[in-house]
Amino acid sequence: MRHLLSAADLDLLSATELMDLAEEMSLLQGRQVKKLPALRGRTVVNLFFEDSTRTRSSFEIAGKWLSADVINVSAKGSSVSKGESLRDTVLTVAAMGVDALVIRHHASGAPQQATQWINAHVLNAGDGTHEHPTQALLDAFTLRRHFRTAEPDLTDFAGKTIAIVGDLTHSRVARSNVLLLRTLRADLVLVAPPTLLPAGVETWPAQVCTELDDVLPMVDAVMMLRVQRERMSGGYFPTPREYTVGYGLTWPRLQLLRPGAAICHPGPMNRGLEISAEAADAANSLILDQVAAGVAIRMSVLYSLLGGSDDSPPPTREPEAE
Amino acid sequence: MNHAGSEASRVVLDADQIARACARMAHQILEANRGAKGLVLLGIPTRGVALAERLAKAMADVEGISIPTGALDITMYRDDLRRHPTRPVGHTHLPIGVDDAVVVLVDDVLFSGRTVRAALDALGDLGRPRAVRLAVLIDRGHRELPIRADHVGKNLPTAADERVRVRLEEIDGVNEVTIVRDPAGADAVRRS
Amino acid sequence: MRQVLIRGADLLGRGRGDLLIQDEVFADSLEAHHDVELIDADGLVALPGLVALHAHLRQPGREDTETVASGTQAAARGGFTVVLAMANTDPVTDTAEAAEHVAELGRREGLAQVVPVGAVSKGLDGTELAELGLMARSAAAVRVFSDDGRCVADARLMRRAMEYVRAFDGVIAQHAQDPRLAGPDACCHEGAISGRLGLPGWPAAAESTIVARDVQIASLTRSRLHVCHVSTAETVDVLRWAKARGISVTAEVTPHHLLLTTDELLSYDPLYKVNPPLRPAEDVTELRLALADGTIDAVATDHAPHARHDKEHAFAEAAFGMLGLETALAVVIETMINSGALSWATLAMRMSMAPAQIARLAGQGRHLAIGEPANVVLVDPAARAVVDANASASLSRNNPWHERELPDPVVSTFWRGRLTFRR
Numbered sequence: 036m037r038h039l040l041s042a043a044d045l046d047l048l049s050a051t052e053l054m055d056l057a058e059e060m061s062l063l064q065g066r067q068v069k070k071l072p073a074l075r076g077r078t079v080v081n082l083f084f085e086d087s088t089r090t091r092s093s094f095e096i097a098g099k100w101l102s103a104d105v106i107n108v109s110a111k112g113s114s115v116s117k118g119e120s121l122r123d124t125v126l127t128v129a130a131m132g133v134d135a136l137v138i139r140h141h142a143s144g145a146p147q148q149a150t151q152w153i154n155a156h157v158l159n160a161g162d163g164t165h166e167h168p169t170q171a172l173l174d175a176f177t178l179r180r181h182f183r184t185a186e187p188d189l190t191d192f193a194g195k196t197i198a199i200v201g202d203l204t205h206s207r208v209a210r211s212n213v214l215l216l217r218t219l220r221a222d223l224v225l226v227a228p229p230t231l232l233p234a235g236v237e238t239w240p241a242q243v244c245t246e247l248d249d250v251l252p253m254v255d256a257v258m259m260l261r262v263q264r265e266r267m268s269g270g271y272f273p274t275p276r277e278y279t280v281g282y283g284l285t286w287p288r289l290q291l292l293r294p295g296a297a298i299c300h301p302g303p304m305n306r307g308l309e310i311s312a313e314a315a316d317a318a319n320s321l322i323l324d325q326v327a328a329g330v331a332i333r334m335s336v337l338y339s340l341l342g343g344s345d346d347s348p349p350p351t352r353e354p355e356a357e
Numbered sequence: 358m359n360h361a362g363s364e365a366s367r368v369v370l371d372a373d374q375i376a377r378a379c380a381r382m383a384h385q386i387l388e389a390n391r392g393a394k395g396l397v398l399l400g401i402p403t404r405g406v407a408l409a410e411r412l413a414k415a416m417a418d419v420e421g422i423s424i425p426t427g428a429l430d431i432t433m434y435r436d437d438l439r440r441h442p443t444r445p446v447g448h449t450h451l452p453i454g455v456d457d458a459v460v461v462l463v464d465d466v467l468f469s470g471r472t473v474r475a476a477l478d479a480l481g482d483l484g485r486p487r488a489v490r491l492a493v494l495i496d497r498g499h500r501e502l503p504i505r506a507d508h509v510g511k512n513l514p515t516a517a518d519e520r521v522r523v524r525l526e527e528i529d530g531v532n533e534v535t536i537v538r539d540p541a542g543a544d545a546v547r548r549s
Numbered sequence: 550m551r552q553v554l555i556r557g558a559d560l561l562g563r564g565r566g567d568l569l570i571q572d573e574v575f576a577d578s579l580e581a582h583h584d585v586e587l588i589d590a591d592g593l594v595a596l597p598g599l600v601a602l603h604a605h606l607r608q609p610g611r612e613d614t615e616t617v618a619s620g621t622q623a624a625a626r627g628g629f630t631v632v633l634a635m636a637n638t639d640p641v642t643d644t645a646e647a648a649e650h651v652a653e654l655g656r657r658e659g660l661a662q663v664v665p666v667g668a669v670s671k672g673l674d675g676t677e678l679a680e681l682g683l684m685a686r687s688a689a690a691v692r693v694f695s696d697d698g699r700c701v702a703d704a705r706l707m708r709r710a711m712e713y714v715r716a717f718d719g720v721i722a723q724h725a726q727d728p729r730l731a732g733p734d735a736c737c738h739e740g741a742i743s744g745r746l747g748l749p750g751w752p753a754a755a756e757s758t759i760v761a762r763d764v765q766i767a768s769l770t771r772s773r774l775h776v777c778h779v780s781t782a783e784t785v786d787v788l789r790w791a792k793a794r795g796i797s798v799t800a801e802v803t804p805h806h807l808l809l810t811t812d813e814l815l816s817y818d819p820l821y822k823v824n825p826p827l828r829p830a831e832d833v834t835e836l837r838l839a840l841a842d843g844t845i846d847a848v849a850t851d852h853a854p855h856a857r858h859d860k861e862h863a864f865a866e867a868a869f870g871m872l873g874l875e876t877a878l879a880v881v882i883e884t885m886i887n888s889g890a891l892s893w894a895t896l897a898m899r900m901s902m903a904p905a906q907i908a909r910l911a912g913q914g915r916h917l918a919i920g921e922p923a924n925v926v927l928v929d930p931a932a933r934a935v936v937d938a939n940a941s942a943s944l945s946r947n948n949p950w951h952e953r954e955l956p957d958p959v960v961s962t963f964w965r966g967r968l969t970f971r972r
Binding site: 118120121122123140142143144145147148151164165204207233234236238239 | 743744857
């Protein structure tokens with residue numbers, strides 16, 4: 036795998052391998068020496084054009100625990116306003132001889148554009164409203180662990196129904212999750228007010244519904260998306276309270292969920308808007324588990340991108356033990 | 358099983374011989390340790406894990422107690438990661454902590470010694486054993502590092518262009534060790 | 550007296566003939582001197598010099614991206630003998646002095662006639678009328694007014710402008726893009742692809758609602774309306790409706806909207822970022838039909854040079870626009886001649902006669918006849934080549950056709966009898 040730009044880059048096998056590897060990586064968190072030498076001598080740059088303490092430190096820890104040299108470059112602010120083109124910014128950083136760029140950008144497509152200009156591996160840490168593939172992986176990883184508590188042999192999400200609720204139009208997490216959860220064979224239902232359904236959503240591999248109450252009783256997991264209050268100025272919905280009444284995971288709505296149904300949220304949460312405090316802290320809320328899974332998943336992805344050669348052909352057969 | 362380009366393989370250990378070798382090694386390990394106290398068996402995936410379990414069972418039959426047994430994946434510690442596409446990582450399972458334990462690393466074939474070197478590094482990040490021993494089913498020579506096994510099922514002198522293949526019932530459905538000449542594969546096998 | 554005899558050209562596809570250029574006009578070929586300069590046009594088609602109804606020459610203000618000299622050189626390579634230069638320069642062409650400055654640049658340095666387009670509103674700000682009358686009376690004789698780049702969104706301002714220019718047979722050329730339906734961040738067509746790619750877009754309705762409004766204002770004011778760069782099937786429907794009612798409206802389409810679709814968005818390459826945006830294939834089909842049947846009267850390039858540092862950004866942040874003067878004829882041949890949708894004669898209408906008529910340009914878009922100005926382009930209908938953006942006369946390189954194989958039609962271009970391009 037050269038780059039990870041989109042959840043669509045992963046098929047069922049590679050997604051499963053990444054999650055299995057993340058299980059191994061997560062064991063590191065309990066050890067005294069939190070170090071694996073696999074990426075020793077590799078240099079990873081976190082090139083963040085958008086603030087994100089949580090994602091950035093998650094990638095930083097992931098790289099360091101794999102013994103990579105990790106550098107944080109903050110390129111906040113529009114390249115247009117600074118007079119430096121995106122291409123120049125990317126080339127300047129890559130010219131220092133880095134092996135991988137972890138790019139977060141406020142504009143969709145920037146990481147993909149970067150792959151046209153440089154040789155380094157590119158990892159999309161969130162681009163505009165397009166995708167956030169490592170978030171989708173850690174969401175799936177967390178859900179898989181949850182489903183395995185009841186079904187230890189579970190290998191994919193066939194037969195599971197998962198709802199994604201909220202501002203789908205502006206959510207990169209939603210796009211990545213729709214792709215990845217479908218790859219994992221889940222059945223998907225998307226719920227949002229009509230103004231927050233993306234153009235062309237009828238072509239997405241999911242059912243679409245505008246009534247949350249109808250959907251909740253039939254799901255094995257519900258993923259609540261963050262809705263930004265700023266969306267009100269775009270006229271997407273009239274008031275926060277109307278949004279919550281229609282689409283928030285309120286205390287009464289919690290009762291509609293099946294026992295064992297999981298609650299997810301990619302964070303940061305607007306408690307009281309799209310998710311009530313009761314739901315966020317409920318027993319079947321996986322929200323903290325999602326956060327904890329971030330480092331393991333990102334270690335898994337970094338190892339997959341950087342842990343081997345960049346250009347040697349695949350070995351002709353299973354290497355013999357020595 | 359693709360043997361294209363190689364001569365017929367010959368069996369060097371059959372099922373009975375493997376079983377006897379394991380039983381003998383189990384006794385040796387217990388003898389060297391003066392009993393089972395403090396022993397932890399860690400097999401190196403894939404077949405080292407199956408062998409470790411066989412040894413543990415044999416030792417349990419003798420001593421009457423169960424020996425903590427697990428797996429130690431060494432992929433991340435290999436010295437040749439950068440020469441091949443990213444390798445899949447196997448499962449590591451530590452039944453108990455290794456601090457002050459006598460860890461017996463178990464593997465199917467000892468060849469250049471690089472796998473064991475990696476295992477020692479991996480073990481070092483997991484704790485500080487009192488001692489580390491090495492048990493292997495086959496020692497085929499051609500060491501590239503100063504590494505030796507404490508317990509060997511069979512010493513098997515080989516040529517560099519030969520391949521040793523260990524098959525265990527738990528994984529391969531049959532118990533046998535075979536050698537085949539494979540000149541084309543010699544360089545691939547030599548992973549220095 | 551200079552003479553050039555073009556022998557054996559297929560004149561607008563209607564049959565072979567000879568053309569004698571004598572100084573700046575066509576003369577009877579029988580008057581050719583015995584030692585006249587001869588051009589063997591066997592196998593070539595002769596068309597009246599093409600008229601570039603809508604192009605951005607970027608001078609004054611962004612001479613780093615294009616100048617009147619380089620832009621008209623590119624135009625000559627594309628077979629054009631006149632370029633209408635849009636007003637969104639810096640400073641904006643919203644006064645007689647600014648218009649005369651551009652016209653003078655054209656006279657001094659142009660390889661084609663340069664006619665400035667005047668702004669509709671002062672500074673393109675969409676609130677107050679610019680000095681339309683003074684611009685019309687100036688030496689530049691402005692007849693086409695446009696805030697292109699921006700929409701004249703205020704209905705009252707559009708009404709006033711259209712009423713005002715009636716006095717001198719001017720025309721308002723509208724860039725139809727409702728600023729409320731197309732928000733400040735919108736960067737492409739709003740549809741299934743933009744939804745998947747996470748790119749904010751604007752819907753076809755942002756264009757068609759403005760055109761629907763403006764054709765009714767045209768009817769109200771009994772004035773002419775010209776619709777720039779039509780890009781949607783919905784707008785074509787409005788145009789058909791309006792023309793059926795006898796409303797005085799004309800429309801243009803760009804070459805890129807005849808061939809490129811939203812599929813180009815998948816690469817996130819800002820080379821394909823343009824306003825109006827590329828649309829889905831269904832719209833491209835409708836646009837071609839409309840150009841064939843005359844609902845769309847003309848092809849206009851909207852040639853929009855941009856510096857690399859204005860394009861090499863994230864898609865949503867890059868500048869809008871594509872080059873077009875050099876490749877326009879090639880694309881129209883590829884999409885409309887080679888498919889049989891247009892004859893050469895009709896192509897000449899769409900790319901020369903109709904735009905000249907819309908802009909009220911005397912001396913351009915004329916027939917290849919004795920006494921007419923010698924504006925002619927010789928076209929090789931069969932030649933093809935791979936486009937090389939770096940071999941362009943433009944100072945910019947934002948060419949969406951780079952590395953594509955297209956017809957390579959222009960053999961030579963004559964402007965008022967003077968050879969401005971020869972392959």
